[in-house]
Amino acid sequence: MTTNRRQHTLEVLVENEPGVLARVAGLFSRRAFNIETLNVGPTEDSSISKMIIGVAVEGHSLEQVIAQLDKLVSVISIKDVTAQAKEVHDTQPDYQN
Amino acid sequence: MAKHVPTANGTEMTGATSLVKSLEAAGVEVMFGLPGGAILPAYDPIFDSTIRHILVRHEQGAGHAATGYAQVTGRAGVCIATSGPGATNLVTPLMDAAMDSVPLVAITGQVPSAAIGTDAFQEADIRGITMPFTKHNYLVTDPAEIPGVIAEAFHIATTGRPGPVLVDVAKDALQKMTTYNWPTSIKLAGYNPKTTPDAQAITDAAALIAQSSKPVFYVGGGVIKANASAELRQLVELLGAPVVTTLMARGAFPDSHPLHMGMPGMHGTVAAVTALQKADLLITLGARFDDRVTGKLSTFAPNAKILHADIDPAEIGKNRHADVAVVGDVRETISALIPALKAALAKSQPDLSTWLRQMNSLKATYPLGYDVPDDGSLSPQLVIERIGKISGTDTIFTSGVGQHQMWASQFISYEHPRTWLNSGGAGTMGYGVPAAMGAKVGAPNATVWAIDGDGCFQMTNQELVTCALNNIPIKVAIINNESLGMVRQWQTLFYEGRYSNTSLESKRVPNFPMLAESMGCVGLSCERPEDLDKTIEKAMSINDQPVVVDFRVHRDAMVWPMVAAGTSNDEIMIARATAPDWDSQEL
Ligand SMILES: Cc1ncc(C[n+]2csc(CCOP(=O)(O)OP(=O)(O)O)c2C)c(N)n1
Ligand SMILES: [Mg+2]
Numbered sequence: 001m002t003t004n005r006r007q008h009t010l011e012v013l014v015e016n017e018p019g020v021l022a023r024v025a026g027l028f029s030r031r032a033f034n035i036e037t038l039n040v041g042p043t044e045d046s047s048i049s050k051m052i053i054g055v056a057v058e059g060h061s062l063e064q065v066i067a068q069l070d071k072l073v074s075v076i077s078i079k080d081v082t083a084q085a086k087e088v089h090d091t092q093p094d095y096q097n
Numbered sequence: 098m099a100k101h102v103p104t105a106n107g108t109e110m111t112g113a114t115s116l117v118k119s120l121e122a123a124g125v126e127v128m129f130g131l132p133g134g135a136i137l138p139a140y141d142p143i144f145d146s147t148i149r150h151i152l153v154r155h156e157q158g159a160g161h162a163a164t165g166y167a168q169v170t171g172r173a174g175v176c177i178a179t180s181g182p183g184a185t186n187l188v189t190p191l192m193d194a195a196m197d198s199v200p201l202v203a204i205t206g207q208v209p210s211a212a213i214g215t216d217a218f219q220e221a222d223i224r225g226i227t228m229p230f231t232k233h234n235y236l237v238t239d240p241a242e243i244p245g246v247i248a249e250a251f252h253i254a255t256t257g258r259p260g261p262v263l264v265d266v267a268k269d270a271l272q273k274m275t276t277y278n279w280p281t282s283i284k285l286a287g288y289n290p291k292t293t294p295d296a297q298a299i300t301d302a303a304a305l306i307a308q309s310s311k312p313v314f315y316v317g318g319g320v321i322k323a324n325a326s327a328e329l330r331q332l333v334e335l336l337g338a339p340v341v342t343t344l345m346a347r348g349a350f351p352d353s354h355p356l357h358m359g360m361p362g363m364h365g366t367v368a369a370v371t372a373l374q375k376a377d378l379l380i381t382l383g384a385r386f387d388d389r390v391t392g393k394l395s396t397f398a399p400n401a402k403i404l405h406a407d408i409d410p411a412e413i414g415k416n417r418h419a420d421v422a423v424v425g426d427v428r429e430t431i432s433a434l435i436p437a438l439k440a441a442l443a444k445s446q447p448d449l450s451t452w453l454r455q456m457n458s459l460k461a462t463y464p465l466g467y468d469v470p471d472d473g474s475l476s477p478q479l480v481i482e483r484i485g486k487i488s489g490t491d492t493i494f495t496s497g498v499g500q501h502q503m504w505a506s507q508f509i510s511y512e513h514p515r516t517w518l519n520s521g522g523a524g525t526m527g528y529g530v531p532a533a534m535g536a537k538v539g540a541p542n543a544t545v546w547a548i549d550g551d552g553c554f555q556m557t558n559q560e561l562v563t564c565a566l567n568n569i570p571i572k573v574a575i576i577n578n579e580s581l582g583m584v585r586q587w588q589t590l591f592y593e594g595r596y597s598n599t600s601l602e603s604k605r606v607p608n609f610p611m612l613a614e615s616m617g618c619v620g621l622s623c624e625r626p627e628d629l630d631k632t633i634e635k636a637m638s639i640n641d642q643p644v645v646v647d648f649r650v651h652r653d654a655m656v657w658p659m660v661a662a663g664t665s666n667d668e669i670m671i672a673r674a675t676a677p678d679w680d681s682q683e684l
Contacts, residue, residue, distance in 0.1 A: 015287065018236070023228055030229050067411035073233040073253060076287045 112240030119247035129159035133179025136206030138271035160190020165535025181219030195230035196522025200259035232260035240275035257290025294425030303437035309378035318345030319383015325428035348511035367463035386416035396665035485509030497553025527556030565617025613645035
């Protein structure tokens with residue numbers, strides 16, 4: 001059995017405030033969304049930080065991940081910056097294809 | 098009570114006074130709380146405030162009371178507690194309010210900012226703890242931020258999809274001097290709830306409805322939150338399609354209406370459950386496809402297209418794909434849908450008569466019912482049914498969680514929104530008494546009955562002391578089946594009647610009427626069907642004190658119908674091992 005997972009990269013602007021990383025990480029964890037990578041950096045506006053989040057969408061649709069993220073008051077905007085939505089396969093190849 | 102005079106911006110005061118002035122400016126009239134060290138500075142200005150502060154006996158009571166108040170008034174409920182254990186006692190009501198979308202603002206004291214992170218006395222990271230089930234939360238360490246944060250908290254709690262917001266304030270921020278500055282506007286870059294639905298979505302929705310020959314209105318608690326009952330009724334009567342109201346929506350549409358098929362879900366009526374299963378379209382209004390409604394999701398409403406209207410975009414497609422989604426305030430949505438549907442129906446009017454005949458036949462064949470025991474003992478359903486009848490449809494009912502809750506949702510007729518308050522999403526035992534207290538404070542002229550279980554009552558009955566001392570004369574019906582009845586029912590059905598730890602022996606201990614009397618309430622008891630009506634009437638006649646009635650009912654009654662957890666709605670049972678007679682129904 002293999003699972004087809006789609007890797008997406010989201011660029012998320014958040015309020016630069018204590019606890020914001022915990023809010024985002026906690027959301028992914030409690031909703032069982034898969035975070036693959038997470039980078040946090042500054043923007044030109046010191047009150048706003050930028051998170052680059054690599055997310056592997058499996059059971060949940062990308063829309064659901066984005067909609068839940070968007071509910072966080074500290075999240076200002078979300079952009080799907082996936083260069084090319086690529087198929088990510090688990091270690092075992094999918095022989096059924 | 099002194100009349101509230103707005104405080105001028107630019108006035109110098111302590112952070113604590115600023116907090117209380119901010120709560121006044123936010124329009125708070127009542128709050129429920131209990132002081133302690135970290136929040137103590139705020140309790141000094143509370144002493145002089147126009148806000149009525151009701152001193153509870155347990156912070157959980159404060160949280161559920163604030164919820165009951167909010168559910169009845171539609172305004173934000175407010176609770177306040179100290180740091181550490183005071184704050185963690187609010188965790189359950191916050192989770193409860195999040196699950197049922199209740200506007201709540203919780204204020205907690207925190208240890209002084211210099212001590213944060215040191216495991217100081219009564220330090221708990223309540224902001225971290227409550228992140229998963231608050232809409233938003235704050236830790237305030239700078240007193241200048243207090244008015245802005247309080248304004249934001251009320252804005253967030255009451256707009257969009259309502260929910261709880263927690264504001265944790267460090268003790269030194271309460272003690273320091275600051276300049277009061279109530280904001281003139283609120284700007285939150287990351288919070289812009291969309292209330293007006295897209296015109297195109299409304300057109301698509303109307304077209305979808307006009308094509309359907311088996312539509313059902315699947316009505317959720319959002320309709321009550323949005324005060325959309327009158328608009329809903331217009332829409333329903335325009336189309337003439339059957340309606341189901343979920344556990345959170347009981348009262349959103351009158352039970353007496355001929356198009357009402359009852360409540361869907363695990364203990365829903367055969368007609369309501371079957372309506373969803375056989376429909377070709379669910380007109381979903383402020384509902385969220387909860388597992389207690391859908392049963393096994395993959396077999397839920399298999400032939401239905403989904404029209405999903407909700408204020409929360411994240412509910413769209415979360416559990417079930419929506420063919421047409423309408424994001425917005427459900428009252429605005431329904432109001433826009435009425436003319437759009439009129440226009441669509443003018444072009445093509447589907448014939449719903451066969452569908453309605455089928456549904457009405459199911460409704461007539463499988464009404465809710467119960468067996469009356471032949472040993473002369475009291476049946477719990479009869480008790481609840483009689484309270485509903487005698488007290489009438491203007492009564493506000495709250496309940497605990499368990500069998501009594503399901504019977505109260507089934508055997509009381511709800512005609513008006515905001516008359517049925519219960520813990521739906523969280524299933525919080527102990528909700529009933531404090532929620533009734535808050536409801537009575539919010540609607541002092543209404544009769545408020547808590548239909549409680551003997552188990553639930555023993556979790557939060559201490560708030561009856563609060564009720565007795567603060568002139569909050571609620572009425573409590575303990576449905577005393579000497580058991581954790583709902584769990585016992587599952588043991589009967591799924592664990593061969595092995596009753597592990599579900600017997601409470603509460604016909605022996607405690608003596609509920611004596612317990613009630615000791616808390617300043619009137620305590621009554623009733624054991625025989627022939628005493629039932631006069632006991633209820635006695636309770637109805639007492640309006641200057643809380644009343645508690647110990648209804649000693651037989652313990653083997655079960656809640657039916659039932660869709661067992663994890664099974665399909667198609668496997669609904671009307672009694673043990675008894676399915677409806679589908680062959681005799683044309684479906
Ligand atoms: C705080 C909490 N603990 C445990 C449960 C699990 N539970 C659900 S119903 C129930 C029994 C409730 O007993 P009682 O209040 O007597 O109501 P009854 O079912 O007998 O009417 C229990 C233990 C719960 N819902 N909430
Ligand atoms: Mg019980």
